[in-house]
Amino acid sequence: xxxxxxxxxxxxxxxxxxxxxxxxxxxxxxxxxxxxxxxxxxxxxxxxxxxxxxxxxxxxxxxxxxxxxxxxxxxxxxxxxxxxxxxxxxxxxxxxxxxxxxxxxxxxxxxxxxxxxxxxxxxxxxxxxxxxxxxxxxxxxxxxxxxxxxxxxxxxxxxxxxxxxxxxxxxxxxxxxxxxxxxxxxxxxxxxxxxxxxxxxxxxxxxxxxxxxxxxxxxxxxxxxxxxxxxxxxxxxxxxxxxxxxxxxxxxxxxxxxxxxxxxxxxxxxxxxxxxxxxxxxxxxxxxxxxxxxxxxxxxxxxxxxxxxxxxxxxxxxxxxxxxxxxxxxxxxxxxxxxxxxxxxxxxxxxxxxxxxxxxxxxxxxxxxxxxxxxxxxxxxxxxxxxxxxxxxxxxxxxxxxxxxxxxxxxxxxxxxxxxxxxxxxxxxxxxxxxxxxxxxxxxxxxxxxxxxxxxxxxxxxxxxxxxxxxxxxxxxxxxxxxxxxxxxxxxxxxxxxxxxxxxxxxxxxxxxxxxxxxxxxxxxxxxxxxxxxxxxxxxxxxxxxxxxxxxxxxxxxxxxxxxxxxxxxxxxxxxxxxxxxxxxxxxxxxxxxxxxxxxxxxxxxxxxxxx
Numbered sequence: 190x191x192x193x194x195x196x197x198x199x200x201x202x203x204x205x206x207x208x209x210x211x212x213x214x215x216x217x218x219x220x221x222x223x224x225x226x227x228x229x230x231x232x233x234x235x236x237x238x239x240x241x242x243x244x245x246x247x248x249x250x251x252x253x254x255x256x257x258x259x260x261x262x263x264x265x266x267x268x269x270x271x272x273x274x275x276x277x278x279x280x281x282x283x284x285x286x287x288x289x290x291x292x293x294x295x296x297x298x299x300x301x302x303x304x305x306x307x308x309x310x311x312x313x314x315x316x317x318x319x320x321x322x323x324x325x326x327x328x329x330x331x332x333x334x335x336x337x338x339x340x341x342x343x344x345x346x347x348x349x350x351x352x353x354x355x356x357x358x359x360x361x362x363x364x365x366x367x368x369x370x371x372x373x374x375x376x377x378x379x380x381x382x383x384x385x386x387x388x389x390x391x392x393x394x395x396x397x398x399x400x401x402x403x404x405x406x407x408x409x410x411x412x413x414x415x416x417x418x419x420x421x422x423x424x425x426x427x428x429x430x431x432x433x434x435x436x437x438x439x440x441x442x443x444x445x446x447x448x449x450x451x452x453x454x455x456x457x458x459x460x461x462x463x464x465x466x467x468x469x470x471x472x473x474x475x476x477x478x479x480x481x482x483x484x485x486x487x488x489x490x491x492x493x494x495x496x497x498x499x500x501x502x503x504x505x506x507x508x509x510x511x512x513x514x515x516x517x518x519x520x521x522x523x524x525x526x527x528x529x530x531x532x533x534x535x536x537x538x539x540x541x542x543x544x545x546x547x548x549x550x551x552x553x554x555x556x557x558x559x560x561x562x563x564x565x566x567x568x569x570x571x572x573x574x575x576x577x578x579x580x581x582x583x584x585x586x587x588x589x590x591x592x593x594x595x596x597x598x599x600x601x602x603x604x605x606x607x608x609x610x611x612x613x614x615x616x617x618x619x620x621x622x623x624x625x626x627x628x629x630x631x632x633x634x635x636x637x638x639x640x641x642x643x644x645x646x647x648x649x650x651x652x653x654x655x656x657x658x659x660x661x662x663x664x665x666x667x668x669x670x671x672x673x674x675x676x677x678x679x680x681x682x683x684x685x686x687x688x689x690x691x692x693x694x695x696x697x698x699x700x701x702x703x704x705x706x707x708x709x710x711x712x713x714x715x716x717x718x719x720x721x722x723x724x725x726x727x728x729x730x731x732x733x734x735x736x737x738x739x740x741x742x743x744x745x746x747x748x749x750x751x752x753x754x755x756x757x758x759x760x761x762x763x764x765x766x767x768x769x770x771x772x773x774x775x776x777x778x779x780x781x782x783x784x785x786x787x788x789x790x791x792x793x794x795x796x797x798x799x800x801x
Contacts, residue, residue, distance in 0.1 A: 199213065200212070207587065208244060212621070219622075223626070231259060244282070247284070248265055249281075270480030280307045281306050287314065299358070323370040350618070353382060357759070382617045385618075386610075386617045390583055391439075411433060417571075417581070421452070450563065452587060470520075482510035500596075504547065537550070581606040585609070628683075642674065642751075643670070644670050647665070683755055686753065696745050707735040714731040
């Protein structure tokens with residue numbers, strides 16, 4: 190079972206594509222009332238409304254030191270743009286999705302990779318994530334110090350939320366960045382966002398759940414019931430299917446799924462219309478030279494997007510800065526009204542002073558693709574045998590508060606109860622705190638892939654292909670055998686352990702040079718349940734376990750095994766020396782999810798030919 194938290198405080202950090210924040214609770218608060226979770230209010234120094242999250246925006250100076258974060262970063266960057274000094278600064282927004290896109294683009298993120306700021310300047314991705322974690326960590330510690338609460342950094346366990354569709358490479362990257370930010374391994378854990386949301390929602394009183402039939406909603410969390418969590422955030426839509434166990438714990442009964450079609454996709458559709466209207470070069474120049482106006486234009490669209498009602502017949506008005514009008518006039522020698530009348534948007538868009546008026550039919554198209562993809566994914570989940578008798582869909586995350594998305598889901602699944610927790614945008618953050626106090630609340634999950642290890646076994650003529658045969662110590666062996674530990678679509682309990690025998694010999698003179706080297710176990714994944722060889726189609730190298738020699742040198746004969754343990758959202762590897770029973774920590778080296786080996790690159794565990 191996952192280790193229960195024993196420190197005074199659990200704090201959770203949630204990086205969203207649009208907003209970031211943290212929440213926390215003390216151990217005594219959790220024991221008395223688990224949903225008694227505190228979260229600070231954020232407001233700009235320049236004044237204005239307060240929010241439970243601050244924008245995911247960062248401003249760094251030319252030496253890459255963090256200067257400001259959130260609202261203050263947006264405001265300061267606006268001033269910098271007005272003074273035309275943006276080239277001396279790094280301004281970043283939506284940095285969380287850049288990590289996910291890097292994996293989709295098959296970049297090697299094992300150590301680091303470069304992301305670009307809003308003006309295209311390259312910067313270390315790990316530095317960006319580290320600085321963001323450091324800022325939120327310091328903000329909480331400063332709050333405790335100002336209130337003289339008497340809590341120091343060593344009294345806090347930290348939980349960071351991640352999308353359920355993130356792979357292990359993303360999670361390892363986040364863990365490494367947290368380590369560099371001062372949150373060390375035994376103080377750090379990860380929780381999937383939709384799981385955190387349901388952990389929170391199941392504890393809410395019925396009046397905090399919004400839907401047609403509140404008693405039906407309440408029964409969603411009765412033992413034996415199945416429900417779907419749709420976590421629609423700014424960057425991604427995560428879908429998790431869960432069942433309530435007899436003891437009240439949660440079982441994940443379907444592979445996590447979803448994709449990068451959150452609220453930001455709606456913004457992108459709006460930007461595409463602007464690009465078609467004014468031209469890509471003009472919009473790019475406007476963004477670079479008038480950053481303050483561009484940010485305010487997009488911020489205003491974000492507000493209109495959140496409050497838009499699907500059945501509204503009113504024209505939507507959004508800010509269209511005068512500075513953009515002037516740039517269009519200088520660039521194309523024509524007024525914006527003439528540009529509209531000569532475009533495909535004639536009759537759909539109009540202008541008046543610094544406002545753009547968009548007809549409802551056009552505005553609704555901005556949501557169409559995101560809604561369609563979400564519905565298609567939910568329908569795919571419901572068609573799976575495991576998901577028979579699903580009774581409800583719980584919608585959480587900032588984008589789930591959109592009336593357009595809610596109506597689309599309700600219309601598509603009229604036989605299911607669709608409901609949204611009050612403060613659905615904070616349910617992930619508060620649920621992450623509760624999970625941090627009691628990680629065993631999510632008792633089991635479903636394997637997304639088949640996990641195994643590449644081994645050699647004694648060669649059997651007629652059974653093994655000749656291409657896999659090799660000789661070592663006067664015996665014939667078959668290399669590249671996929672030793673299955675966990676199968677795709679298999680239920681795994683938190684705490685499940687599989688053992689893999691891991692032996693080697695250092696008898697011959699040729700092998701002595703390897704006695705000080707770490708033993709390496711190469712972990713593979715496959716989308717098939719029973720792969721035979723790690724070179725089969727659909728298999729890819731996933732991670733490498735390094736086991737260092739005890740005392741700096743292995744004996745001539747080494748007998749032991751590696752334990753792979755399901756530990757919450759991650760896997761723990763431990764090497765056990767069979768002779769001494771000494772347990773040696775292992776290091777997981779995660780590879781990009783899209784990485785594919787070419788023919789001739791695959792190597793077996795302790796294959797002597799592999800080291801030549």
